[in-house]
Amino acid sequence: MLSGEENYKLLMEIQANRDFIFQAYRQNPDLQKHAEPRIRQLLGLVEQDVTGGSSPLDRKAGEQ
Numbered sequence: 001m002l003s004g005e006e007n008y009k010l011l012m013e014i015q016a017n018r019d020f021i022f023q024a025y026r027q028n029p030d031l032q033k034h035a036e037p038r039i040r041q042l043l044g045l046v047e048q049d050v051t052g053g054s055s056p057l058d059r060k061a062g063e064q
Helices: 004-027 029-033 037-043 047-051 056-063
Strands: none
Touching (some): 004 029, 004 037
């Protein structure tokens, strides 16, 4: 079991890694084009902004 200080250090390391990954996505349009929907949502990207059209998931949701 981790101490409170160890948990905090682990959370800070996780956040640093997360920030690094998001920075890579923000700086690389090719990564943005192929990002999973959840990543796109976290980055604040609208599907049409990067790909020029809506995704199959968006169309499917609209059909139901």
